[in-house]
Amino acid sequence: MVELWVKILSLVIFIALIVGVDFLYLKHDFRKRLTFNVGLFLVYLAIFIAFLD
Numbered sequence: 001m002v003e004l005w006v007k008i009l010s011l012v013i014f015i016a017l018i019v020g021v022d023f024l025y026l027k028h029d030f031r032k033r034l035t036f037n038v039g040l041f042l043v044y045l046a047i048f049i050a051f052l053d
Contacts, residue, residue: 014044 018037026033 010048014040 018040021036021040022033026036
């Protein structure tokens with residue numbers, strides 16, 4: 001049960017990080033926004049697979 005809460009919390013933090021950076025820094029630059037989001041997703045996926053799965 002604790003593992004489920006850790007996964008949910010990490011997902012919420014991930015979503016908040018993407019939305020926050022998009023709205024604060026990358027509003028007007030689509031290419032940088034897309035690159036950052038894809039890169040962040042890949043890093044998050046690697047951490048998730050390595051440690052939480």
